[in-house]
Amino acid sequence: MERQLSILVVDDELAMRESITAWLQKAGYQVAAAASGEEALGLMERHLYELALVDVKMPGMDGLALLEQVRRLYPETMVIIITAYGSIESAVRAMKAGASDYLLKPFDPEHLMLLLEKVGGQRRLLQENLALRRRLSEGECAGFEDLVGRSPAMLEVFSLIEDVAATDAPVLITGQTGTGKELVARAIHNRSERGFAPFVTINCGALAENLLESELFGHERGAFTGAVRARRGRLEMADGGTLFLDEVGEISTKMQLDLLRVLETKQFQRVGGTATLTSDFRLICATHRDLPQLIAAERFRQDFYYRIHVISIPIAPLAQRSEDILPLAEHFLDLYAREAGKVRPELDDQARRVLLAHPWPGNVRELRNVIERAVIVARGDRIGLAELSFLGTTAPATALPRSLAEAELAHIQQTLEAHDWNLTRAAAELGIDRSTLRRKLNRAGITRPGGGRR
Amino acid sequence: MTPDDRDPPRLTQPGPRVEVVPLGRVNLTAAHVVAGNLQALLGLAARVGEPRPDPEEALVANRGQYDARVVLEELAKGVGAPFRLGVTAVDLCLPFLDYVFGEAQVGGRAAVVSLARLGGGRGAAGVPREVMLERLAKVALHETAHLLGLTHCRAAGCLMSFSETLERIDRISLAMCPGCRVDLARRRRRIVGPDG
Ligand SMILES: [Zn+2]
Ligand SMILES: [Zn+2]
Numbered sequence: 001m002e003r004q005l006s007i008l009v010v011d012d013e014l015a016m017r018e019s020i021t022a023w024l025q026k027a028g029y030q031v032a033a034a035a036s037g038e039e040a041l042g043l044m045e046r047h048l049y050e051l052a053l054v055d056v057k058m059p060g061m062d063g064l065a066l067l068e069q070v071r072r073l074y075p076e077t078m079v080i081i082i083t084a085y086g087s088i089e090s091a092v093r094a095m096k097a098g099a100s101d102y103l104l105k106p107f108d109p110e111h112l113m114l115l116l117e118k119v120g121g122q123r124r125l126l127q128e129n130l131a132l133r134r135r136l137s138e139g140e141c142a143g144f145e146d147l148v149g150r151s152p153a154m155l156e157v158f159s160l161i162e163d164v165a166a167t168d169a170p171v172l173i174t175g176q177t178g179t180g181k182e183l184v185a186r187a188i189h190n191r192s193e194r195g196f197a198p199f200v201t202i203n204c205g206a207l208a209e210n211l212l213e214s215e216l217f218g219h220e221r222g223a224f225t226g227a228v229r230a231r232r233g234r235l236e237m238a239d240g241g242t243l244f245l246d247e248v249g250e251i252s253t254k255m256q257l258d259l260l261r262v263l264e265t266k267q268f269q270r271v272g273g274t275a276t277l278t279s280d281f282r283l284i285c286a287t288h289r290d291l292p293q294l295i296a297a298e299r300f301r302q303d304f305y306y307r308i309h310v311i312s313i314p315i316a317p318l319a320q321r322s323e324d325i326l327p328l329a330e331h332f333l334d335l336y337a338r339e340a341g342k343v344r345p346e347l348d349d350q351a352r353r354v355l356l357a358h359p360w361p362g363n364v365r366e367l368r369n370v371i372e373r374a375v376i377v378a379r380g381d382r383i384g385l386a387e388l389s390f391l392g393t394t395a396p397a398t399a400l401p402r403s404l405a406e407a408e409l410a411h412i413q414q415t416l417e418a419h420d421w422n423l424t425r426a427a428a429e430l431g432i433d434r435s436t437l438r439r440k441l442n443r444a445g446i447t448r449p450g451g452g453r454r
Numbered sequence: 455m456t457p458d459d460r461d462p463p464r465l466t467q468p469g470p471r472v473e474v475v476p477l478g479r480v481n482l483t484a485a486h487v488v489a490g491n492l493q494a495l496l497g498l499a500a501r502v503g504e505p506r507p508d509p510e511e512a513l514v515a516n517r518g519q520y521d522a523r524v525v526l527e528e529l530a531k532g533v534g535a536p537f538r539l540g541v542t543a544v545d546l547c548l549p550f551l552d553y554v555f556g557e558a559q560v561g562g563r564a565a566v567v568s569l570a571r572l573g574g575g576r577g578a579a580g581v582p583r584e585v586m587l588e589r590l591a592k593v594a595l596h597e598t599a600h601l602l603g604l605t606h607c608r609a610a611g612c613l614m615s616f617s618e619t620l621e622r623i624d625r626i627s628l629a630m631c632p633g634c635r636v637d638l639a640r641r642r643r644r645i646v647g648p649d650g
Binding site for chain 1: 517523547548549550551552553554560600605606607608616618619
């Protein structure tokens with residue numbers, strides 16, 4: 001059984017607080033209670049609550065003030081405001097201030113159950129989308145300028161972007177994780193006639209099938225448990241603009257068929273709905289997978305593949321275009337120095353050599369993270385070996401590993417760094433299993449620098 | 455059915471485990487139906503006790519309903535059987551909730567069920583009496599299991615799933631899912647006495 005939500009009840013009235021708490025505990029939720037907004041913030045400092053039920057009327061910090069603090073300090077926590085009949089305007093204000101929903105006292109049991117189920121569903125969605133949202137917020141202002149490169153491979157990508165932006169044809173962008181596929185998709189959108197309409201993205205790999213379906217197609221009220229109100233899907237939101245399906249290799253063949261129908265007819269229905277809707281969007285897909293191989297394994301539909309890859313843009317891994325490493329590093333130095341309000345440091349010769357020798361398994365994203373960290377730790381106006389020490393100290397060309405074993409260890413260390421010492425992901429990248437990786441680390445006496453947090 | 459359900463627990467002391475208390479103008483037959491089901495399906499010795507008035511302290515004047523928690527506090531007072539289950543005809547509510555069909559102190563002494571809403575649904579005339587009594591038995595078993603410490607379950611059709619509507623009560627069964635049955639047997643053994 002899935003872990004239950006952790007809920008904080010905030011109400012100054014003892015009877016309300018106690019009875020809601022007892023009821024939620026009986027329902028199997030983890031519940032804590034606070035008698036004031038101040039007490040609630042104290043509890044939130046120590047524990048992350050997924051949901052807060054907040055009475056709007058309290059002495060001292062009232063519910064709306066608490067809502068504002070929670071939105072600012074704990075944006076992951078959903079807030080449902082409790083109001084009495086006759087104070088509906090405070091509920092409206094709460095919704096405007098970012099509350100997830102509101103409940104009128106006394107609650108309708110049916111409504112309460114639906115709300116809790118909805119919050120549970122949203123929380124799952126939120127967690128699955130977290131990685132995606134982080135990436136998107138970082139790449140928010142991505143125009144063409146954010147794609148940096150002077151290698152022949154990237155110059156080819158730039159010219160492809162120019163060409164396809166002028167058309168409405170579907171585009172398939174392929175490349176390893178971290179190569180910047182979404183930046184390319186955005187650049188196409190921004191330069192196209194649809195540039196002023198929405199650019200709507202969805203990470204198909206991050207969502208379970210039924211969630212993906214309702215995310216894409218939308219749903220009608222009551223279409224499934226928790227569908228408290230009707231919702232527009234991404235297909236509808238993308239009307240007039242561009243729909244970007246990231247990790248398209250992860251969707252099921254059934255969903256591929258559904259999408260194929262939409263692409264052919266430009267028509268679809270919401271989940272649980274009967275009305276036929278239309279949406280005019282340009283489709284851009286991306287994947288790090290080898291789709292022809294998936295087709296051979298019957299895990300991807302050939303007809304769908306032909307439909308989405310009318311034009312394909314492959315992005316080479318960073319290791320294959322070393323001319324781009326330093327220009328990218330300089331670009332990220334500008335960016336993060338400005339963001340941190342620091343003097344822009346310069347890379348010294350040793351740092352340049354380290355960056356050029358690194359294999360960059362995590363591609364541009366890894367390079368970006370490395371520069372961000374270097375800018376943070378840099379004390380003066382210079383980035384040298386010391387600021388890049390977390391990259392592994394074996395990299396300078398003058399100190400290449402001598403034996404095969406040394407090379408292996410250096411590669412393992414770099415891969416671990418690229419994955420922030422996540423053993424599972426690093427092992428997957430290295431093509432060995434986790435226990436083998438652990439054994440190799442133990443034998444070589446390698447530990448995470450600065451102590452293991454995991 | 456697990457072996458536990460077939461063999462009633464050996465009790466450490468004689469006497470009924472649950473006293474079913476008819477409250478206010480509730481029909482005695484209803485109380486007997488509840489007692490019989492507790493005995494047959496939960497393996498808890500139950501008897502129908504002396505009728506009592508609905509506790510006036512629990513009346514929420516502006517809502518015309520009774521606060522279920524206050525009813526429970528009143529029911530829990532005094533000596534007698536370890537568990538008390540009130541059966542009432544008045545409409546129950548909680549400070550924050552429109553209505554409840556029943557309520558229990560989880561792991562505590564008192565529970566209560568209300569007939570007020572159980573006759574509803576299926577048209578204006580309401581449902582036949584035996585349907586209402588089956589609903590009553592389900593709510594009574596559910597609340598009594600709360601007394602033993604069981605919480606809500608998400609298994610489809612399980613007696614311990616939370617039923618906020620009559621349709622949901624009608625859809626759940628009088629039995630528990632395998633997980634809850636094991637939980638019940640363990641808790642009953644611990645509370646009611648060694649079992650085999
Ligand atoms: Zn219950
Ligand atoms: Zn169950």
